[in-house]
Amino acid sequence: MPDPSLFLKNLWYLAFHGSFLKKGELVGKEMVGEKIVIGRDSNGKVFALRDNCPHRGVPLSYGWFKDDTIQCCYHGWKFNTAGACTGIPAMGPDTTFDPSKIKVFQYPVTEVNDTIWVYIPEKKLPNTVPHEPPPNLQLNPDQKFKHVETVIMPADIDHSVIGLIDPAHVTFVHQSWYWRSAKKLKLKEKKFEPTEKGFKMVRHAPSSNTKGYGVLKGGTSTEITFEIPGIRTEHIQVGKKQIVSITILTPLNEKQTELTHIFYTDIVLANILWLPLKRLGKQFIGQDLGIFKKLNEGLQSRPTLSLIGEPDLQARWYFEIKRRWALSQQNNEPFVNPVKPQTLHWVT
Numbered sequence: 001m002p003d004p005s006l007f008l009k010n011l012w013y014l015a016f017h018g019s020f021l022k023k024g025e026l027v028g029k030e031m032v033g034e035k036i037v038i039g040r041d042s043n044g045k046v047f048a049l050r051d052n053c054p055h056r057g058v059p060l061s062y063g064w065f066k067d068d069t070i071q072c073c074y075h076g077w078k079f080n081t082a083g084a085c086t087g088i089p090a091m092g093p094d095t096t097f098d099p100s101k102i103k104v105f106q107y108p109v110t111e112v113n114d115t116i117w118v119y120i121p122e123k124k125l126p127n128t129v130p131h132e133p134p135p136n137l138q139l140n141p142d143q144k145f146k147h148v149e150t151v152i153m154p155a156d157i158d159h160s161v162i163g164l165i166d167p168a169h170v171t172f173v174h175q176s177w178y179w180r181s182a183k184k185l186k187l188k189e190k191k192f193e194p195t196e197k198g199f200k201m202v203r204h205a206p207s208s209n210t211k212g213y214g215v216l217k218g219g220t221s222t223e224i225t226f227e228i229p230g231i232r233t234e235h236i237q238v239g240k241k242q243i244v245s246i247t248i249l250t251p252l253n254e255k256q257t258e259l260t261h262i263f264y265t266d267i268v269l270a271n272i273l274w275l276p277l278k279r280l281g282k283q284f285i286g287q288d289l290g291i292f293k294k295l296n297e298g299l300q301s302r303p304t305l306s307l308i309g310e311p312d313l314q315a316r317w318y319f320e321i322k323r324r325w326a327l328s329q330q331n332n333e334p335f336v337n338p339v340k341p342q343t344l345h346w347v348t
Contacts, residue, residue: 007120026063047109083106084102115137192343200226229249261281
Protein backbone atom coordinates (compact mmCIF):
# COMPACT_ATOMS: atom_id res chain seq x y z
CA MET A 1 0.00 0.00 0.00
CA PRO A 2 1.27 3.53 -0.74
CA ASP A 3 2.43 5.65 2.18
CA PRO A 4 -0.64 7.90 2.84
CA SER A 5 1.58 10.73 4.07
CA LEU A 6 3.43 10.84 0.74
CA PHE A 7 0.49 11.93 -1.41
CA LEU A 8 -1.66 15.02 -1.01
CA LYS A 9 -5.38 14.64 -1.75
CA ASN A 10 -8.22 17.00 -2.67
CA LEU A 11 -6.00 18.51 -5.37
CA TRP A 12 -5.84 18.50 -9.18
CA TYR A 13 -3.10 16.42 -10.83
CA LEU A 14 -1.98 16.57 -14.44
CA ALA A 15 -2.79 13.44 -16.42
CA PHE A 16 -1.20 14.46 -19.74
CA HIS A 17 -1.28 16.93 -22.59
CA GLY A 18 -4.56 16.82 -24.52
CA SER A 19 -2.83 15.57 -27.68
CA PHE A 20 -2.35 12.19 -25.95
CA LEU A 21 -6.11 11.54 -25.85
CA LYS A 22 -8.12 11.02 -29.04
CA LYS A 23 -11.88 10.55 -29.40
CA GLY A 24 -12.95 6.96 -28.93
CA GLU A 25 -9.78 5.97 -27.07
CA LEU A 26 -9.24 4.78 -23.50
CA VAL A 27 -5.99 5.48 -21.67
CA GLY A 28 -5.19 3.68 -18.44
CA LYS A 29 -2.95 5.66 -16.12
CA GLU A 30 -1.61 5.33 -12.60
CA MET A 31 -1.81 8.60 -10.67
CA VAL A 32 -1.16 9.18 -6.96
CA GLY A 33 -1.12 5.41 -6.46
CA GLU A 34 -4.58 5.00 -8.05
CA LYS A 35 -5.46 3.28 -11.33
CA ILE A 36 -7.60 5.53 -13.54
CA VAL A 37 -9.03 5.15 -17.05
CA ILE A 38 -9.39 8.38 -19.02
CA GLY A 39 -11.30 8.82 -22.26
CA ARG A 40 -12.79 11.39 -24.62
CA ASP A 41 -16.41 10.97 -25.72
CA SER A 42 -17.88 11.62 -29.17
CA ASN A 43 -18.37 15.30 -28.30
CA GLY A 44 -14.74 15.69 -27.28
CA LYS A 45 -15.52 15.85 -23.55
CA VAL A 46 -13.02 14.15 -21.25
CA PHE A 47 -14.06 11.68 -18.52
CA ALA A 48 -12.15 9.71 -15.86
CA LEU A 49 -13.19 6.56 -13.98
CA ARG A 50 -11.64 4.10 -11.60
CA ASP A 51 -9.90 1.59 -13.83
CA ASN A 52 -11.63 -1.53 -12.53
CA CYS A 53 -14.76 -3.31 -13.64
CA PRO A 54 -16.85 -3.70 -10.43
CA HIS A 55 -17.67 -7.28 -11.43
CA ARG A 56 -14.27 -9.01 -11.28
CA GLY A 57 -11.84 -6.09 -11.19
CA VAL A 58 -10.40 -6.29 -14.71
CA PRO A 59 -9.12 -2.86 -15.85
CA LEU A 60 -11.73 -1.14 -18.00
CA SER A 61 -8.90 0.36 -20.04
CA TYR A 62 -8.43 -3.10 -21.61
CA GLY A 63 -12.00 -3.02 -22.90
CA TRP A 64 -13.70 -1.50 -25.93
CA PHE A 65 -15.01 2.04 -26.25
CA LYS A 66 -17.68 2.67 -28.86
CA ASP A 67 -20.70 4.97 -29.05
CA ASP A 68 -19.74 6.49 -25.69
CA THR A 69 -20.00 3.06 -24.04
CA ILE A 70 -17.16 1.17 -22.35
CA GLN A 71 -17.42 -2.61 -22.51
CA CYS A 72 -15.33 -4.79 -20.21
CA CYS A 73 -13.18 -7.33 -22.05
CA TYR A 74 -13.92 -10.10 -19.48
CA HIS A 75 -17.72 -10.51 -19.33
CA GLY A 76 -18.86 -7.67 -21.55
CA TRP A 77 -20.40 -5.50 -18.87
CA LYS A 78 -21.19 -2.05 -20.28
CA PHE A 79 -20.76 1.39 -18.69
CA ASN A 80 -21.46 4.94 -19.76
CA THR A 81 -18.88 7.70 -19.38
CA ALA A 82 -20.33 8.67 -15.98
CA GLY A 83 -19.52 5.18 -14.67
CA ALA A 84 -23.07 3.78 -14.51
CA CYS A 85 -23.58 0.21 -15.71
CA THR A 86 -25.86 0.10 -18.76
CA GLY A 87 -25.91 -3.61 -19.49
CA ILE A 88 -24.87 -7.09 -18.31
CA PRO A 89 -25.04 -9.45 -21.32
CA ALA A 90 -25.08 -12.71 -19.33
CA MET A 91 -28.26 -11.72 -17.45
CA GLY A 92 -30.44 -11.74 -20.56
CA PRO A 93 -33.26 -9.42 -21.66
CA ASP A 94 -35.87 -10.62 -19.16
CA THR A 95 -34.00 -9.80 -15.96
CA THR A 96 -35.63 -7.42 -13.49
CA PHE A 97 -32.30 -6.31 -12.06
CA ASP A 98 -31.47 -2.66 -12.67
CA PRO A 99 -27.80 -2.54 -13.76
CA SER A 100 -27.64 1.26 -13.32
CA LYS A 101 -27.37 0.68 -9.56
CA ILE A 102 -23.81 -0.54 -10.23
CA LYS A 103 -21.43 2.37 -10.60
CA VAL A 104 -17.72 2.87 -11.18
CA PHE A 105 -16.25 5.80 -9.25
CA GLN A 106 -16.14 8.89 -11.45
CA TYR A 107 -13.25 11.32 -10.92
CA PRO A 108 -13.75 15.02 -11.57
CA VAL A 109 -11.74 15.87 -14.68
CA THR A 110 -11.18 19.03 -16.69
CA GLU A 111 -9.28 20.23 -19.72
CA VAL A 112 -7.39 23.51 -19.34
CA ASN A 113 -5.47 25.08 -22.23
CA ASP A 114 -5.15 21.65 -23.90
CA THR A 115 -3.95 19.92 -20.73
CA ILE A 116 -6.01 17.29 -18.86
CA TRP A 117 -6.28 17.35 -15.06
CA VAL A 118 -7.85 14.82 -12.68
CA TYR A 119 -9.02 15.70 -9.18
CA ILE A 120 -7.93 13.14 -6.58
CA PRO A 121 -10.31 13.27 -3.60
CA GLU A 122 -9.56 12.06 -0.09
CA LYS A 123 -12.82 10.08 -0.02
CA LYS A 124 -14.37 8.26 -2.97
CA LEU A 125 -17.96 9.47 -2.63
CA PRO A 126 -20.64 9.56 -5.35
CA ASN A 127 -20.90 12.86 -7.25
CA THR A 128 -17.65 14.18 -5.81
CA VAL A 129 -17.38 17.96 -6.14
CA PRO A 130 -13.82 19.39 -6.08
CA HIS A 131 -12.94 21.56 -3.12
CA GLU A 132 -10.46 23.50 -5.25
CA PRO A 133 -10.64 25.11 -8.70
CA PRO A 134 -8.36 23.78 -11.45
CA PRO A 135 -4.85 25.31 -11.47
CA ASN A 136 -4.39 28.75 -12.97
CA LEU A 137 -2.06 28.25 -15.95
CA GLN A 138 -1.92 31.99 -16.70
CA LEU A 139 -3.38 31.76 -20.20
CA ASN A 140 -6.69 32.83 -21.72
CA PRO A 141 -9.14 29.94 -22.29
CA ASP A 142 -8.52 29.90 -26.05
CA GLN A 143 -4.73 29.68 -25.74
CA LYS A 144 -3.11 26.25 -25.80
CA PHE A 145 0.14 24.86 -24.46
CA LYS A 146 2.56 22.94 -26.62
CA HIS A 147 3.91 19.69 -25.22
CA VAL A 148 7.68 19.69 -24.79
CA GLU A 149 8.53 16.45 -23.03
CA THR A 150 7.33 13.87 -20.51
CA VAL A 151 9.71 11.62 -18.58
CA ILE A 152 9.38 9.33 -15.57
CA MET A 153 11.70 10.24 -12.72
CA PRO A 154 12.90 7.28 -10.59
CA ALA A 155 11.99 9.08 -7.36
CA ASP A 156 9.02 9.78 -5.12
CA ILE A 157 7.13 13.06 -5.27
CA ASP A 158 9.08 14.63 -2.38
CA HIS A 159 12.52 14.11 -3.92
CA SER A 160 11.14 15.20 -7.29
CA VAL A 161 9.73 18.44 -5.90
CA ILE A 162 12.95 19.25 -4.06
CA GLY A 163 14.83 18.80 -7.33
CA LEU A 164 12.31 20.96 -9.18
CA ILE A 165 12.57 23.96 -6.85
CA ASP A 166 16.24 23.62 -5.88
CA PRO A 167 18.15 26.70 -7.13
CA ALA A 168 21.65 25.41 -6.34
CA HIS A 169 21.73 22.47 -8.77
CA VAL A 170 21.06 24.49 -11.93
CA THR A 171 24.64 25.63 -12.58
CA PHE A 172 26.10 22.16 -12.14
CA VAL A 173 23.45 19.93 -13.73
CA HIS A 174 22.43 22.22 -16.58
CA GLN A 175 25.82 23.31 -17.86
CA SER A 176 25.69 24.10 -21.57
CA TRP A 177 26.75 26.73 -24.07
CA TYR A 178 23.23 28.16 -24.26
CA TRP A 179 22.55 28.30 -20.52
CA ARG A 180 25.40 28.93 -18.13
CA SER A 181 28.78 27.71 -16.91
CA ALA A 182 29.83 26.54 -13.46
CA LYS A 183 32.78 28.92 -13.83
CA LYS A 184 30.48 31.94 -13.67
CA LEU A 185 28.94 31.71 -10.21
CA LYS A 186 27.13 34.76 -8.91
CA LEU A 187 25.49 35.75 -5.63
CA LYS A 188 21.73 35.90 -6.14
CA GLU A 189 19.23 37.86 -4.08
CA LYS A 190 15.58 37.00 -4.70
CA LYS A 191 12.41 38.21 -3.00
CA PHE A 192 9.72 35.64 -2.22
CA GLU A 193 6.04 35.95 -1.36
CA PRO A 194 3.36 33.39 -0.47
CA THR A 195 0.71 32.38 -3.00
CA GLU A 196 -2.57 30.55 -2.45
CA LYS A 197 -0.94 27.10 -2.20
CA GLY A 198 2.77 27.81 -2.45
CA PHE A 199 5.20 30.64 -3.02
CA LYS A 200 6.64 32.78 -5.78
CA MET A 201 9.91 34.46 -6.64
CA VAL A 202 8.77 38.03 -7.19
CA ARG A 203 9.04 39.38 -10.72
CA HIS A 204 12.60 40.45 -11.49
CA ALA A 205 15.10 40.87 -14.32
CA PRO A 206 16.58 37.48 -15.33
CA SER A 207 20.07 36.57 -14.17
CA SER A 208 22.80 38.19 -16.24
CA ASN A 209 24.91 35.01 -16.20
CA THR A 210 22.20 32.94 -17.91
CA LYS A 211 22.69 33.04 -21.69
CA GLY A 212 19.24 31.63 -22.44
CA TYR A 213 17.62 34.85 -21.29
CA GLY A 214 20.14 37.01 -23.11
CA VAL A 215 18.46 36.59 -26.50
CA LEU A 216 15.24 38.11 -25.16
CA LYS A 217 15.06 41.87 -25.51
CA GLY A 218 12.54 44.58 -24.71
CA GLY A 219 12.27 44.90 -20.94
CA THR A 220 12.43 41.22 -20.02
CA SER A 221 11.25 40.15 -16.57
CA THR A 222 10.39 36.82 -15.02
CA GLU A 223 8.26 35.52 -12.15
CA ILE A 224 8.58 31.94 -10.90
CA THR A 225 5.81 30.28 -8.90
CA PHE A 226 5.59 26.91 -7.17
CA GLU A 227 2.36 25.43 -5.84
CA ILE A 228 1.40 22.03 -4.47
CA PRO A 229 1.11 19.28 -5.49
CA GLY A 230 4.03 20.01 -7.86
CA ILE A 231 3.54 22.84 -10.35
CA ARG A 232 6.40 25.20 -11.22
CA THR A 233 5.43 28.07 -13.50
CA GLU A 234 7.84 30.54 -15.04
CA HIS A 235 6.15 33.55 -16.61
CA ILE A 236 8.49 35.67 -18.71
CA GLN A 237 7.37 39.07 -19.93
CA VAL A 238 9.16 40.40 -23.01
CA GLY A 239 7.69 43.83 -23.69
CA LYS A 240 4.07 43.09 -24.57
CA LYS A 241 4.83 39.44 -25.41
CA GLN A 242 5.01 36.53 -22.99
CA ILE A 243 6.47 33.08 -22.42
CA VAL A 244 4.79 30.65 -20.03
CA SER A 245 6.92 27.62 -19.23
CA ILE A 246 5.42 25.10 -16.79
CA THR A 247 6.97 21.98 -15.31
CA ILE A 248 4.47 19.68 -13.60
CA LEU A 249 5.09 16.69 -11.36
CA THR A 250 2.51 13.90 -11.13
CA PRO A 251 3.29 11.13 -8.63
CA LEU A 252 2.55 7.77 -10.21
CA ASN A 253 3.36 5.68 -7.15
CA GLU A 254 5.82 5.63 -4.26
CA LYS A 255 8.84 5.13 -6.52
CA GLN A 256 8.03 7.03 -9.72
CA THR A 257 7.05 10.58 -10.54
CA GLU A 258 6.10 11.81 -13.99
CA LEU A 259 7.57 15.12 -15.09
CA THR A 260 5.80 16.99 -17.90
CA HIS A 261 6.99 20.25 -19.43
CA ILE A 262 4.57 22.42 -21.40
CA PHE A 263 5.22 25.73 -23.13
CA TYR A 264 3.37 28.71 -24.58
CA THR A 265 4.52 31.92 -26.22
CA ASP A 266 3.11 34.57 -28.51
CA ILE A 267 6.59 35.51 -29.71
CA VAL A 268 6.46 34.78 -33.43
CA LEU A 269 10.13 33.83 -33.82
CA ALA A 270 9.92 31.28 -31.00
CA ASN A 271 6.98 29.57 -32.70
CA ILE A 272 8.85 29.50 -36.02
CA LEU A 273 11.85 27.94 -34.28
CA TRP A 274 9.69 25.58 -32.21
CA LEU A 275 11.38 22.30 -33.20
CA PRO A 276 14.94 23.32 -32.24
CA LEU A 277 13.59 24.96 -29.07
CA LYS A 278 11.77 21.72 -28.23
CA ARG A 279 15.00 19.76 -28.68
CA LEU A 280 16.77 22.11 -26.27
CA GLY A 281 13.95 21.62 -23.76
CA LYS A 282 14.23 17.84 -24.05
CA GLN A 283 17.98 18.12 -23.49
CA PHE A 284 17.41 20.24 -20.38
CA ILE A 285 14.95 17.70 -18.95
CA GLY A 286 17.29 14.86 -19.90
CA GLN A 287 19.96 16.42 -17.69
CA ASP A 288 17.53 16.33 -14.75
CA LEU A 289 16.63 12.72 -15.53
CA GLY A 290 20.31 11.79 -15.57
CA ILE A 291 20.99 13.27 -12.13
CA PHE A 292 17.86 11.61 -10.73
CA LYS A 293 19.06 8.21 -11.88
CA LYS A 294 22.24 8.86 -9.91
CA LEU A 295 20.19 10.08 -6.96
CA ASN A 296 18.12 6.89 -7.05
CA GLU A 297 21.31 4.85 -6.92
CA GLY A 298 22.55 6.81 -3.92
CA LEU A 299 19.26 6.50 -2.02
CA GLN A 300 19.41 2.70 -2.17
CA SER A 301 21.75 2.77 0.85
CA ARG A 302 19.29 4.95 2.82
CA PRO A 303 21.75 7.74 3.70
CA THR A 304 21.01 10.48 6.21
CA LEU A 305 19.96 13.58 4.28
CA SER A 306 19.93 17.28 5.16
CA LEU A 307 18.48 20.61 4.11
CA ILE A 308 20.96 23.42 4.84
CA GLY A 309 20.69 27.21 4.81
CA GLU A 310 18.84 29.58 2.50
CA PRO A 311 19.47 27.57 -0.71
CA ASP A 312 17.35 24.76 0.79
CA LEU A 313 14.70 26.98 2.39
CA GLN A 314 12.25 26.46 -0.48
CA ALA A 315 12.42 22.71 0.16
CA ARG A 316 11.65 23.28 3.83
CA TRP A 317 8.74 25.50 2.83
CA TYR A 318 7.40 22.70 0.66
CA PHE A 319 7.40 20.18 3.49
CA GLU A 320 5.67 22.61 5.84
CA ILE A 321 3.07 23.57 3.21
CA LYS A 322 2.46 19.89 2.59
CA ARG A 323 2.04 19.19 6.32
CA ARG A 324 -0.35 22.11 6.77
CA TRP A 325 -2.40 21.10 3.72
CA ALA A 326 -2.81 17.52 4.95
CA LEU A 327 -3.93 18.78 8.39
CA SER A 328 -6.40 21.24 6.89
CA GLN A 329 -8.02 18.47 4.83
CA GLN A 330 -8.05 16.07 7.76
CA ASN A 331 -9.71 18.61 10.06
CA ASN A 332 -11.91 20.17 7.37
CA GLU A 333 -10.36 23.59 8.05
CA PRO A 334 -9.14 26.35 5.71
CA PHE A 335 -5.54 25.98 4.59
CA VAL A 336 -3.22 28.66 5.99
CA ASN A 337 0.02 29.14 4.06
CA PRO A 338 2.98 29.19 6.48
CA VAL A 339 5.32 31.05 4.06
CA LYS A 340 6.09 34.68 4.89
CA PRO A 341 7.54 37.33 2.53
CA GLN A 342 11.33 37.38 2.70
CA THR A 343 14.53 37.77 0.71
CA LEU A 344 16.81 34.79 0.13
CA HIS A 345 20.45 34.62 -0.99
CA TRP A 346 22.41 31.88 -2.69
CA VAL A 347 25.31 31.47 -5.09
CA THR A 348 24.68 29.88 -8.47
